[in-house]
Amino acid sequence: MNAPLTRPQTDAETGLERQFKALAVAEPWRQAAFARFAGLGLPNRRVEAWHFTDMRAAMAQALPLAAPDSQIAKTRLRGLAAEGTRLVFVNGGFVPAASDTLPEGVTIRLDQRVPEAHADALVTLNQAFAPQATLLEIAPGTLLQAPLQLIFAHGGPASAVFSRVGVKVGEGAQITLGEIYDGLDHGHHINSLLDIEVGDKASVAHGCDGAGADALCVLSLFVRLGHMAKFTSFAMLDGGRMMRRQIFADLAGEHADIALSGLMLGRGAAHLDTTLTINHAQPHGMSREIFRSLLDDAAHGVYQGKVIVKPHAQKTDGKMMSKAILLHDGARMDNKPELEIFADDVVCGHGATVGGLDAEQIFYLQARGIPRPEAEALLLEAFAAEVIEPVENDGFKRHFKDRLAHWLQARGGSV
Amino acid sequence: MLKINNLHAEIDGKKILKGLTLEVKAGEVAAIMGPNGSGKSTLSYIIAGRPGYEVTEGSVTLNGVDILALEANERAAAGVFLAFQYPLEIPGVATMTFLKAAMNAQARQRGEAELTTPDFIKKVRSAAKDLKIDPEMLKRPLNVGFSGGEKKRMEILQMALLAPKFAILDETDSGLDIDALRIVADGVNALRNRERGFLVITHYQRLLDYIRPDSVHVMARGEIVRSGGPTLALELEKSGYAGYADEAA
Numbered sequence: 001m002n003a004p005l006t007r008p009q010t011d012a013e014t015g016l017e018r019q020f021k022a023l024a025v026a027e028p029w030r031q032a033a034f035a036r037f038a039g040l041g042l043p044n045r046r047v048e049a050w051h052f053t054d055m056r057a058a059m060a061q062a063l064p065l066a067a068p069d070s071q072i073a074k075t076r077l078r079g080l081a082a083e084g085t086r087l088v089f090v091n092g093g094f095v096p097a098a099s100d101t102l103p104e105g106v107t108i109r110l111d112q113r114v115p116e117a118h119a120d121a122l123v124t125l126n127q128a129f130a131p132q133a134t135l136l137e138i139a140p141g142t143l144l145q146a147p148l149q150l151i152f153a154h155g156g157p158a159s160a161v162f163s164r165v166g167v168k169v170g171e172g173a174q175i176t177l178g179e180i181y182d183g184l185d186h187g188h189h190i191n192s193l194l195d196i197e198v199g200d201k202a203s204v205a206h207g208c209d210g211a212g213a214d215a216l217c218v219l220s221l222f223v224r225l226g227h228m229a230k231f232t233s234f235a236m237l238d239g240g241r242m243m244r245r246q247i248f249a250d251l252a253g254e255h256a257d258i259a260l261s262g263l264m265l266g267r268g269a270a271h272l273d274t275t276l277t278i279n280h281a282q283p284h285g286m287s288r289e290i291f292r293s294l295l296d297d298a299a300h301g302v303y304q305g306k307v308i309v310k311p312h313a314q315k316t317d318g319k320m321m322s323k324a325i326l327l328h329d330g331a332r333m334d335n336k337p338e339l340e341i342f343a344d345d346v347v348c349g350h351g352a353t354v355g356g357l358d359a360e361q362i363f364y365l366q367a368r369g370i371p372r373p374e375a376e377a378l379l380l381e382a383f384a385a386e387v388i389e390p391v392e393n394d395g396f397k398r399h400f401k402d403r404l405a406h407w408l409q410a411r412g413g414s415v
Numbered sequence: 416m417l418k419i420n421n422l423h424a425e426i427d428g429k430k431i432l433k434g435l436t437l438e439v440k441a442g443e444v445a446a447i448m449g450p451n452g453s454g455k456s457t458l459s460y461i462i463a464g465r466p467g468y469e470v471t472e473g474s475v476t477l478n479g480v481d482i483l484a485l486e487a488n489e490r491a492a493a494g495v496f497l498a499f500q501y502p503l504e505i506p507g508v509a510t511m512t513f514l515k516a517a518m519n520a521q522a523r524q525r526g527e528a529e530l531t532t533p534d535f536i537k538k539v540r541s542a543a544k545d546l547k548i549d550p551e552m553l554k555r556p557l558n559v560g561f562s563g564g565e566k567k568r569m570e571i572l573q574m575a576l577l578a579p580k581f582a583i584l585d586e587t588d589s590g591l592d593i594d595a596l597r598i599v600a601d602g603v604n605a606l607r608n609r610e611r612g613f614l615v616i617t618h619y620q621r622l623l624d625y626i627r628p629d630s631v632h633v634m635a636r637g638e639i640v641r642s643g644g645p646t647l648a649l650e651l652e653k654s655g656y657a658g659y660a661d662e663a664a
Contacts, residue, residue: 359466360503361503363464363466363487364502364505365505365516366486366488367463367487367490367491367496367497368491368517368573368577369491369517369521369524370517371486371520371524372488374516374520378505378508379507382505382506382508382556383507
C-alpha cells in the first residue's frame with residue numbers, strides 16, 4: 001500500500017487511497033490488489049495499453065462509493081431481450097429480490113476466491129474495491145434456450161460502482177449471455193469486471209450494451225476458452241463521456257473459437273475505447289475481431305487489438321478488422337491492430353480503415369430521390385449491419401438495431 | 416419540357432460547358448452524340464445535381480421549374496432521372512430496401528401517399544419480369560457483384576418504377592452485349608409516351624438503332640455544334656467525329 005510513487009499522486013489517487021483505508025478490509029488479497037494499484041497509479045498516456053485513453057486526466061477525483069439503492073430494484077428492468085432470466089445488480093451489488101428465478105442447471109453464489117494478480121491498474125482497483133464476485137455456474141451439458149441477462153442498474157447521486165461477476169460454463173453447456181448497463185446518466189464511475197470461463201466444448205453467445213450519457217466506464221471482460229470451446233460477443237458502446245471496454249481472452253484449449261465484434265457510436269465529446277488482447281496458447285485456435293465505429297461531432301474512438309500467437313499455437317487462424325466512419329471534421333479515430341506471432345504455421349491478418357461517407361454513393365441515392373440525411377442513415381446502417389446482422393439471438397439483434405436506429409434518428413436521419 | 420439555355424459550367428476551375436443550349440419537348444427522344452471529352456457526361460451530372468460542378472452562367476428548367484436551385488433528391492422528386500453510366504455499388508443495402516426508400520421518399524416529397532408493401536412488391540416483381548431480372552437479384556445488396564449488363568438493367572428497372580417526367584440515359588449502351596442492349600432498349604421504349612422526355616447520351620450510333628431518336632445533337636467542346644434528325648446519327652456513323660475532332664481537341 002505504501003509502494004513508492006515515482007510521480008505525485010493525483011487527487012483521485014489520494015481519494016481512492018483514503019477510501020480504501022476507511023473500508024478497513026480484512027481480506028489480504030484485497031489489500032494486495034490495492035497495493036498493486038498504488039504501485040501502478042491511474043494509467044496515463046505513458047502506459048502503452050492506455051496510450052489513447054488517459055484515465056489519470058479523465059478521473060479528476062474519486063467519487064464516494066455507491067450505496068445500495070432499494071428504489072431502482074423495484075422498477076422492472078429490461079434486458080437486451082424480453083425473454084430470459086434477469087439477474088439484477090444495483091450499484092454493483094446483486095439483488096436477488098429484483099431478479100428472476102434461475103433456470104435448471106444454473107446456480108449463483110458469492111465467491112471469495114482470490115483473483116489472479118493483474119497488470120492492469122483498473123482491474124486491480126476492481127479487485128481491491130469490489131467486496132466479492134457473484135459467481136454463476138452453469139452445470140455441464142446445460143442447454144439454455146432463453147438468455148441469462150446481467151442487468152447493471154445505477155442510481156442515486158454520482159458515485160463509484162465496482163462490480164465483479166464470474167460465469168463458469170460447464171463442459172458442453174450452451175448459453176446466451178446479456179450484459180446491459182442502465183442508468184448511467186448521473187456521472188457515475190463504473191468499474192465492472194466480467195470473468196467468463198467457457199469449458200470444453202461449451203459455447204457462449206454474449207451481447208453487451210454499454211450506454212451512458214454521462215459516466216466514466218471501464219468494462220473489463222476476461223474470457224478463458226477450453227478445448228473446442230466457442231465464444232462469440234457483440235458489444236455496442238454508446239457513451240456521452242468516456243467508455244473503455246477491455247477484453248482479455250485466453251484460448252487455453254485446442255480448437256478454441258472466439259469471435260469478438262462491436263459497434264462504437266460516438267457523438268458530442270464522447271471518448272470510446274475498445275482494447276483487446278487475444279492470446280492463442282494452443283494449436284488450431286480461431287479468432288475473429290470485427291469492429292465498426294461511427295464518430296460524429298468531436299467524438300474520439302480508439303481500437304487497439306493485439307493478437308498473440310504462442311510458439312505452440314500452430315494452425316492458428318486469426319483475422320482482425322476495425323473500420324471507422326468519421327461524420328464530422330472534429331471526430332477522430334485511433335486504430336492500433338497488432339499481431340505478435342511466435343508460431344510459424346499460422347494464417348493471421350489484420351486491417352483498419354478510417355474514412356468519411358462515400359460522396360458518390362450519397363449522390364447516387366440522392367439522385368433517386370432519397371434526401372441526404374436519409375441517404376446517410378441508409379449507408380451507416382449498412383456499415384453497422386456487418387457487425388449487427390451476425391448477432392445470433394433475435395431479441396438481442398432487435399435491441400441493437402433499435403438502438404442504432406435511435407442513434408441515427410437523433411442525427412437527423414431515419415430510414 | 417427541358418430547356419437548357421446558354422449553360423456554362425466548370426469543375427475545379429476547368430471550363431467544361433461553354434454556352435450549351437438545347438430544348439427537349441415532351442414526348443421527344445433527343446440523342447446527344449459526341450467525341451470523348453466533349454462534356455456529355457458532365458451535362459448529365461449537372462442536370463441530376465452531382466456536387467462539385469459550378470454553373471457560372473445559364474439555366475436549366477424542367478416545365479419552367481429552375482432545376483439548378485434544387486438538391487439532387489428534390490430534382491428526382493420533381494421528375495428528373497439519370498441512368499448512370501457507372502451505377503454505384505451500395506454494399507449492405509438490399510436492392511428492395513433501396514427501391515422502397517427511393518419510391519417512398521419521392522412520394523413523400525410530392526405529398527403523395529406511400530405505397531403499401533404488397534403494392535410495392537407487386538410493382539417491382541412485374542417491372543423486373545419485363546426486364547428479365549431474376550427476383551433473387553433484388554434480395555442482394557444494390558449492384559454489388561452485378562455484371563455490367565445487370566447493373567444497366569437495374570437502372571432501367573429503377574426508371575420504370577420511379578416513372579420520371581424526364582430521363583437522361585448516360586452511355587447506357589456501354590458494356591452491353593447485343594442481347595442485353597435489346598432488353599434495355601425495349602425497357603426504355605416501353606416507357607416512351609407523349610408526356611415523357613428523354614435525353615440519350617451515347618458515343619456510338621448502335622444504341623440509336625434500338626432507341627429511335629426524334630432529334631440528334633452533336634456535342635463538342637462543351638456546346639451543341641450541330642442538330643438534325645435521326646439521319647444525322649447515321650451520317651456520324653459513316654464519317655466519325657473527325658469533322659469535330661479539331662474542335663474537340
